[in-house]
Amino acid sequence: MKKQVHKKTSNSQYWTILLSSDTRSSMKQFRIRKKLFYAAGGLTIAIISMLFIGGFLIYGLQEERESLHQDISDIEHETEEKITRKDEQIEDLNRENEQVYEEAHQVRKAIEEFQLLEENLEDVNLELPSETSDEGSGGPSLELVSDKASAMTEKDIRDDLHVLQEQLPILIESFEETVDAIISYEEKMQAVPTIFPAAEGRISSQFGERSDPFTGQTSFHSGLDIAAPRGTEIYAAADGIVETVSKHSGYGNKIIIDHGNQYETLYAHLHTMDVEPGDKVEKGDVIGGMGTTGRSTGVHLHYEVFQHDAHVDPYPYITFHEQEEEN
Incomplete structure (x- = not known):
């Protein structure tokens, strides 16, 4: 098919297009309005431009979407790590609280044993044979912290330890005075004839x-x-x-x-x-x-x-x- 665009109509607003398959075939004539051609061309360019811009925008949006997905993944990973660290910190705090409670319990038990020992020491007769002594030993009556359930709150433990910290110096000072009195008494007793002077008899x-x-x-x-x-x-x-x-x-x-x-x-x-x-x-x-x-x-x-x-x-x-x- 042979395409020829040679003629222009007298009307400048149209183009005439003649189409013939060969030289012996009859000519087919088409008239196209110039404005329509320009409009179609502009529309085509506009569509191509829109497709190009759309493709660019889609590509940019896709990259932004992937970047957002990566950011979200990073945030999720960071959040998981923070949660893991917080869980570990909570476990550490729980272990520390349990340890503090156990230490408080041991200190409380030691105080009870100290007081019992001091009571027993107070009952020891430090008088020499046929003698009286105005010396004595003793100490303040300390109020022991009562036993609590193992599920103590952190505030309970702090309060408990605060009381124990106040009691211990007083108890230790009193206990040391009692021990010093016992040591002094024992040293004095070494020079007092208080044993049976023969192996038997x-x-x-x-x-x-x-x-x-x-x-x-x-x-x-x-x-x-x-x-x-x-x-x-x-x-x-x-x-x-x-x-x-x-x-x-x-x-x-x-x-x-x-x-x-x-x-x-x-x-x-x-x-x-x-x-x-x-x-x-x-x-x-x-x-x-x-x-x-x-x-x-x-x-x-x-x-x-x-x-x-x-x-x-x-x-x-x-x-x-x-x-x-x-x-």
Whole structure:
């Protein structure tokens, strides 16, 4: 088909289009209004432009959509991480609260044990035999925090710990005073003759008036007689310095120990003497063996206690710990 556009109509508002398949075929003529052609061309350009702009906008929107999806995904991931961290923090806080509660419970339990111990210490008789003492021990009566259920709130735990923190210094100070009193008492007791001065034996003669075993007359017995087999170990009744190691016609082999704080002890009729004057001895040290030297009717220990250079009955001293157990 051959297309020819050669003719123009006299009317400038139209174009005439002649179409012929070949030179021998008849011509077909078409008239097209110029405005319509321009309008169609403009419309085509407009459509193409709109398609191009639309495609560009769609491409931009798609990219923006993908960017938004990525942002949303990032925000979701970040939010999940924050939630995870918060959950972990909550778990840590719960563990810390449980630990704090457990510590508060242990402190409360320790306070109860301290108070019970201090009550027991207050009941200890710190008086020396045949003596009285104005010294004592004690402390404030502390109000213990009551036990709470394991599901304590954080405020409850803080309040509980605050009370415990206020109580502990008072309790510790009072307890330390009591312990210091006990230590001081124990140190003082080391120099007081409060132990049985022989490894074994029975009291065969008491302190005080008695019938003299040689004359049968009433006489004053200045100590205790403790009977046991020959060689039975004799103990220093308290810490001190050996003052005398000698032989005596009445006492036989005798040892005198100065305990330095108002007391002295005498051990007589010994078979052996294992210390020398000036020796430092501690309570319970072996100083000799039981015998029957001097004015004696048989194997025994004659034991005397002096307080401020005066004879005192040894019996309350050698039974002091038994009296403590009974009390």
